[in-house]
Amino acid sequence: MSLIIKRNIPMIITFILGLFMTFVYFFEVPSSITNIENTFNGWATIIGALVAGIGIIVLLRYNIRRIQRRRGDWIYSIITVVSIFIFPVISLVYGMKSSTFNLWFTILNRNLGVAVYGIVLFALTGGVYRAFRVRNINSFLLILSCFLVMLQIAPIGEAIWSGFPSIGNWMLEIPNTGAFRGLMIASVFGTLAVAFRTLIGYERGYLGGLGEEEK
Amino acid sequence: MDLIKKLQNIPMPVINLIMIASIAIPLVIPLGLPIKIDPMTRAAYNTIQNMPEGSVVIFDYGMTASYIIEMGPACNSMTAQMFEKDFKILFFSGDAQGPVFAENEISPIAEEFKKTYGVDWVILGFAPGGEVAITAILADIKNVFSEDFYGTPIDNLPLMEVVQNHEQIDLAIYTGGGGDRLPAWVRQANTAYGTTVIFIPAGGMIAYATPYYPNQAAGIVGSLRGSAEYELLTRRPGAAISGMDSLSLSFLYLMFLVILCNISVIISFIKGGKK
Numbered sequence: 482m483s484l485i486i487k488r489n490i491p492m493i494i495t496f497i498l499g500l501f502m503t504f505v506y507f508f509e510v511p512s513s514i515t516n517i518e519n520t521f522n523g524w525a526t527i528i529g530a531l532v533a534g535i536g537i538i539v540l541l542r543y544n545i546r547r548i549q550r551r552r553g554d555w556i557y558s559i560i561t562v563v564s565i566f567i568f569p570v571i572s573l574v575y576g577m578k579s580s581t582f583n584l585w586f587t588i589l590n591r592n593l594g595v596a597v598y599g600i601v602l603f604a605l606t607g608g609v610y611r612a613f614r615v616r617n618i619n620s621f622l623l624i625l626s627c628f629l630v631m632l633q634i635a636p637i638g639e640a641i642w643s644g645f646p647s648i649g650n651w652m653l654e655i656p657n658t659g660a661f662r663g664l665m666i667a668s669v670f671g672t673l674a675v676a677f678r679t680l681i682g683y684e685r686g687y688l689g690g691l692g693e694e695e696k
Numbered sequence: 697m698d699l700i701k702k703l704q705n706i707p708m709p710v711i712n713l714i715m716i717a718s719i720a721i722p723l724v725i726p727l728g729l730p731i732k733i734d735p736m737t738r739a740a741y742n743t744i745q746n747m748p749e750g751s752v753v754i755f756d757y758g759m760t761a762s763y764i765i766e767m768g769p770a771c772n773s774m775t776a777q778m779f780e781k782d783f784k785i786l787f788f789s790g791d792a793q794g795p796v797f798a799e800n801e802i803s804p805i806a807e808e809f810k811k812t813y814g815v816d817w818v819i820l821g822f823a824p825g826g827e828v829a830i831t832a833i834l835a836d837i838k839n840v841f842s843e844d845f846y847g848t849p850i851d852n853l854p855l856m857e858v859v860q861n862h863e864q865i866d867l868a869i870y871t872g873g874g875g876d877r878l879p880a881w882v883r884q885a886n887t888a889y890g891t892t893v894i895f896i897p898a899g900g901m902i903a904y905a906t907p908y909y910p911n912q913a914a915g916i917v918g919s920l921r922g923s924a925e926y927e928l929l930t931r932r933p934g935a936a937i938s939g940m941d942s943l944s945l946s947f948l949y950l951m952f953l954v955i956l957c958n959i960s961v962i963i964s965f966i967k968g969g970k971k
Binding site: 506515518519520522523525526528529530532533577578583586587590591592593594595597598602603605606607609610611612613614615624627628631632634635636637638639640646650653654657658661662665 | 706708711712715727729730731732734735760761762764765792793796797800823824825826828829831832835836839840845846879888902903904906907919921940941943944945946947948950951953954956957958961
């Protein structure tokens with residue numbers, strides 16, 4: 482496939498569409514042009530759905546290969562493959578509004594998911610007990626701010642001393658907000674730079690399978 | 697020093713058992729600690745209370761199994777408050793699990809308030825694509841959803857005859873743990889169209905959401921604490937309030953573990969000697 486098709490045409494499409502979508506976002510345009518923008522947005526949503534489907538295919542391929550080669554914990558790959566097909570089969574046979582689908586969803590997804598999320602608590606407890614050591618002033622300040630925010634969130638903080646919620650709120654509203662706003666502004670400038678470089682063709686990572694010379 | 701070594705080498709099963717006890721005991725023997733309402737939670741509540749009856753809300757229900765315990769109570773209380781004011785609510789999700797959770801959680805509340813599906817509330821379904829999906833939905837809902845979650849054509853739903861795009865939407869609510877989605881709603885709803893936005897973020901996202909309050913986000917109801925506060929405000933006590941005592945004891949225990957972990961550092965600091 483020639484470079485024109487692999488590299489130049491995608492870059493031209495990126496430039497034209499990127500410029501168009503940016504222009505429509507910032508300026509008042511006739512409704513006919515807004516309709517074109519809406520169409521492109523709809524296409525992007527469809528592509529998003531396709532990407533989700535591709536993710537499932539990749540996951541299936543990987544796990545089926547592990548089962549075929551009996552590699553590592555391949556038993557869990559069997560569970561993964563079965564899990565991928567359980568809900569589509571149940572919803573096709575019984576329907577998504579059925580009590581069977583609801584039951585399986587509650588058992589497999591909801592209850593198991595909450596249990597796995599709860600296990601994180603034990604990992605956190607172990608980590609806190611073994612690793613939260615004060616080694617310097619920075620780690621001391623980190624632990625102190627953790628304590629203050631925890632005492633702001635938990636009602637027992639106010640029961641111990643009425644000042645804890647105020648201190649915790651101050652930490653969220655002043656230093657945290659200031660730091661995050663600075664981070665956001667910096668990241669926006671970075672995103673703008675990358676977006677501009679992508680539009681003019683300097684960033685070509687999205688082109689995918691091109692060799693270094695072709696890029 | 698032997699005692700200090702023993703304290704710093706308690707077996708992990710014992711540590712975990714005490715953690716389980718600190719969570720389980722308050723569920724059986726409540727401490728009844730008072731819960732003060734955070735200004736951001738109250739702002740979210742007041743925003744909805746001050747909106748006229750019959751307002752239209754789009755609810756980005758990014759609920760997963762991980763977040764249902766944390767933010768589920770807040771979402772349920774907020775939905776009840778909105779149904780009480782005859783709001784029309786459109787649910788959708790950027791997560792594939794979201795619509796199923798919406799069905800399970802919202803249907804009983806809708807039944808309680810005698811709300812009719814298709815007229816008072818609708819579950820549109822799963823919309824992949826992140827921020828682009830939000831843009832597309834706010835521009836033209838039918839461009840993204842031709843059917844609702846149950847396969848009913850959108851044109852057959854009475855509510856969707858009235859609501860087509862952002863012009864008919866008075867409030868956008870987002871719940872979930874997605875860090876990218878918070879600013880996406882600010883950019884695409886609040887900045888682009890001036891739509892009021894309320895967030896119900898996960899605990900780890902509260903610090904990320906706070907900078908948007910009060911200019912871009914009208915209110916933030918964060919995590920389990922926010923859920924408990926909202927249950928109090930709407931007078932619908934539930935799982936979040938009952939979990940607050942467990943939260944208190946478990947946090948105290950975690951702080952105690954940190955102190956225990958650093959006990960040798962503390963002693964040397966007090967003695968003024970070397971570490």
